[in-house]
Amino acid sequence: MENEFDLIEKYLMNEMSVREQVEFEESLRSDPDLMKEFLLRKNINDAIIEEDVLSLRNNLNEIVNTEPVTTRIIKKSYIYSAVAAVIILIVVIANIYIFPLGQMNKHEVFQYYYSAYPAVMSFRSPVDQTEIEKILYDAFNYYDDGKYEMASKYFKQVLEKDSTNYMSQFYLSVCEIEKNNLSEAEEYLNDLILKKDHIFREQSYWYLALVYLKQNEMISAENILKKIVKENMIQKSDAQLILKILY
């Protein structure tokens, strides 16, 4: 088990290669004991990095334990002064720890950064269009109108005819996000980031990070955001800011 502890710590500290991560995640899925140990260690990390709560707990301890208790009934005035002190504490600590980080939680970060990727396709006149272009034309019309159910149907048709049409796959993933089918979006985007030579690669990383945030998969989101920063992708500065806000 000791070796497994090492692996868990390496994973939590993001010290694994992508391949090691994938293998480890596979082991997590198939081994409930390993998953229990992983969750324990991950939660310990999350708990001990809560410096603001630790500090609040210490201050509360001081407040409630330094007040002399002379009767069995807690006096009303004691309750009021303790409540007042605690409210002041909360405000002070919130100012120190939360406001500088932009006051956003992951859902707000998602709301703030996410918008459907704009439709960027120019078409030849209908008579000159190929069969795929005709389908794409309809797909983008629906997409532009916010009719994502229909748009995704047409993007899928394109993919059935040409599985290497990465543009369709990318827009399809955005449609799935809009329809709140996040696992499907995740699947399409994960597939896209593995394929290196297409113009939607960086956008795919970005949308995948947002999908993970929305799914509350914070470790996966962090890994993708770090990749965006490391590889100097277009959204590098936004990714840095999110990492700063949420991690």
Added chain:
Amino acid sequence: MLDNRGSVQDAKDVFQEGIIIIYRKIKDNKLKLSSSFKSYLYSVCRYVWIKHLSRQKENIENQNIYIEYDNIPDITIDEYKKNEQYKLYQKHFKRLEKDCQKLLLLFLKKVPLKDIAEELGIGSQQYIKRKKYKCKEQLVRYIKSDPNYKEE
């Protein structure tokens, strides 16, 4: 609480945990007050006390009295459990040597190894890694040997 077999210390503990649960809600932007803060704090503390009693089999009778309480605050069972878990983990974290606490925090904040070495005045990065491992394992041992630790 005092009328229901609770002690002054219980009251202090419940008050603290109530405040911390509310603080986390503020942090996550989940706090929605539909009454005064005082009433809300009171209902959260009462909820924490009910949950505390429900863990003690001998207090089932008392628990039934409280369960009829109709003003349950918007605290989810996950928020309550998380608070209990984190309280335990943080308690044992504070038991570690100061150096261990500092080292674990620096690692979690992703401070580069060479900066940690400088901060702690330790030359060898290998030593730092070994020390961090020992600190974490000690913390896990403390937690697992706590009678209040429950495997999920």
